[in-house]
Amino acid sequence: MATEAAPAPQPTQGEETPLLHRFLEGVGGPFTFVGREIFELIRVFALTFFYLFYRPIRWREVVRQCYEMGYRSMFFIAVVMGFLGMIMVMQTGLQAQKMLGDLSMIGALFLQLLFRELGPTITAAMIAVRVGTGLAAEIGSMVVTEQVDALRMNDAEPVQYLIVPRVIACLFMTIVLTCIAMVISFASAMAGAYLMFDLNPRTFYNTDLLIWGDFITFAMKSLAYGIVIPVIGCHAGLAAFGGSEGVGMATTRAVVNASLGITFVDFALSAFGFVFIY
Amino acid sequence: MIEFIDIHKAFGPKKVLRGVSLTVDKGQIMFIIGASGAGKSVLVKHLVGLIRPDKGRILLEGQDVTALTEEEYYPVRKRCAMVFQNSTLFDSMTLLDNVALPIRKHFNVSMKEARKRAIEKLELVNMADAAERFAADYGDGMRKKVAIARALTLDPEFVIFDEPTTGIDPISAGIVDDLIRDLSERLGVTCIVISHDLRSIFRVADRVAMLYQGQFRLDGPPAAYRETDDAVVHQFINGLPTGPFEL
Numbered sequence: 001m002a003t004e005a006a007p008a009p010q011p012t013q014g015e016e017t018p019l020l021h022r023f024l025e026g027v028g029g030p031f032t033f034v035g036r037e038i039f040e041l042i043r044v045f046a047l048t049f050f051y052l053f054y055r056p057i058r059w060r061e062v063v064r065q066c067y068e069m070g071y072r073s074m075f076f077i078a079v080v081m082g083f084l085g086m087i088m089v090m091q092t093g094l095q096a097q098k099m100l101g102d103l104s105m106i107g108a109l110f111l112q113l114l115f116r117e118l119g120p121t122i123t124a125a126m127i128a129v130r131v132g133t134g135l136a137a138e139i140g141s142m143v144v145t146e147q148v149d150a151l152r153m154n155d156a157e158p159v160q161y162l163i164v165p166r167v168i169a170c171l172f173m174t175i176v177l178t179c180i181a182m183v184i185s186f187a188s189a190m191a192g193a194y195l196m197f198d199l200n201p202r203t204f205y206n207t208d209l210l211i212w213g214d215f216i217t218f219a220m221k222s223l224a225y226g227i228v229i230p231v232i233g234c235h236a237g238l239a240a241f242g243g244s245e246g247v248g249m250a251t252t253r254a255v256v257n258a259s260l261g262i263t264f265v266d267f268a269l270s271a272f273g274f275v276f277i278y
Numbered sequence: 279m280i281e282f283i284d285i286h287k288a289f290g291p292k293k294v295l296r297g298v299s300l301t302v303d304k305g306q307i308m309f310i311i312g313a314s315g316a317g318k319s320v321l322v323k324h325l326v327g328l329i330r331p332d333k334g335r336i337l338l339e340g341q342d343v344t345a346l347t348e349e350e351y352y353p354v355r356k357r358c359a360m361v362f363q364n365s366t367l368f369d370s371m372t373l374l375d376n377v378a379l380p381i382r383k384h385f386n387v388s389m390k391e392a393r394k395r396a397i398e399k400l401e402l403v404n405m406a407d408a409a410e411r412f413a414a415d416y417g418d419g420m421r422k423k424v425a426i427a428r429a430l431t432l433d434p435e436f437v438i439f440d441e442p443t444t445g446i447d448p449i450s451a452g453i454v455d456d457l458i459r460d461l462s463e464r465l466g467v468t469c470i471v472i473s474h475d476l477r478s479i480f481r482v483a484d485r486v487a488m489l490y491q492g493q494f495r496l497d498g499p500p501a502a503y504r505e506t507d508d509a510v511v512h513q514f515i516n517g518l519p520t521g522p523f524e525l
Contacts, residue, residue, distance in 0.1 A: 145366065146366050147366045149360075150366035152327075153326065154380045154383050155355065
């Protein structure tokens with residue numbers, strides 16, 4: 001076979017981008033980045049939703065993920081929510097004592113706040129830290145070591161194979177963890193009220209302010225967070241590139257995006273509750 | 279025959295491929311060499327749709343595979359296997375199950391039949407004795423051999439090897455070289471091999487193309503690399519630390 005000498009490569013150094021081009025890139029860059037990020041998230045979310053109803057679902061992986069996400073997060077969430085419940089009741093108790101001198105409704109108010117906001121949202125924020133980053137690191141590592149490419153070579157769709165079991169597990173475990181976190185938080189708040197203000201636990205346990213709408217809000221928020229956190233975490237992992245630095249960036253991106261996602265969902269659902277439920 | 283026609287690919291501002299064209303004939307063993315980060319893996323991944331080009335076309339036996347959807351790539355990936363640089367075995371599975379996975383995914387066969395076929399492929403790389411062990415128990419060299427066995431399970435017409443002998447001992451590297459030669463000569467499989475292993479290149483390659491600054495610098499038989507007057511190629515092949523080669 002004849003040897004072919006290829007033409008000399010184009011110069012790579014000394015190439016100057018025009019000033020206007022650089023200016024437009026600088027101004028438009030962040031907007032196109034955010035736009036692309038949102039588009040990609042919607043695409044991954046739509047694919048996940050599609051494959052949720054597509055067989056087969058890897059149930060063994062779902063169970064394994066439930067253990068990883070749920071059981072292993074329980075201690076962290078229990079400790080934080082326990083202390084948070086006590087701190088909340090201490091702060092509100094002090095204010096109420098100064099202004100009203102009556103603490104009889106503090107338990108009822110705390111319970112309402114727990115259902116509407118504190119329980120689902122703070123638990124979700126902790127799940128985002130513990131689980132979202134873990135998902136981004138795990139899937140990001142698979143991307144940079146070409147395991148995701150290997151899956152695609154074997155006709156396994158990464159969203160179906162990797163993301164769907166994690167979303168199902170996180171959806172289920174977010175609800176479970178939120179319920180556990182709320183029980184622990186309420187119990188520790190009750191203990192705190194008794195120890196600090198000598199408030200009888202029977203007085204503290206007051207469900208008068210709870211309405212069915214609070215349960216609906218709680219369920220809607222838990223479900224929404226249970227989907228948003230794994231989709232954002234897995235998306236960050238799938239978008240990883242390069243080596244270990246890329247995986248690190250993916251985890252940072254996961255926790256930032258998940259926090260923003262939780263905030264937007266919280267705002268939207270709280271507004272929905274305010275307009276249609278309360 | 280595989281044809282890459284005027285392939286351009288950039289990642290952000292970095293232009294990795296700048297109009298690369300390459301034709302690989304049927305049954306040929308084509309080595310692609312170049313510095314780390316030159317775009318060798320990027321180029322070959324275009325063939326199986328793992329990366330899409332910014333510009334250019336890829337033809338596989340005359341069929342344009344440039345703009346296929348993910349599902350349309352499935353039959354292409356069945357014909358064209360790939361051994362990845364990182365082996366990419368699934369640690370939670372035994373070696374046998376790793377090799378049996380593509381058989382179960384692509385053919386409607388029983389688990390017993392898939393495992394039987396997988397054992398045959400593991401024998402090719404002298405790993406049949408370790409079939410029931412987990413992938414996580416083994417080092418890079420062993421994993422690479424199993425990854426090669428997995429790539430051969432579907433009896434592909436084309437195989438892409440991404441640095442198949444990197445990280446494995448010289449004897450195992452020799453086995454891999456012989457396997458590549460055997461695939462080409464006995465079964466007519468077209469092999470594209472990305473490698474820095476000069477011994478393998480001069481031992482099994484029919485043709486070698488060197489990628490440099492986004493284009494092929496030299497494309498020819500291995501002997502051409504010994505005879506060339508091109509200072510860049512000469513520096514790379516001889517591993518000289520100084521010269522005109524820009525990393």
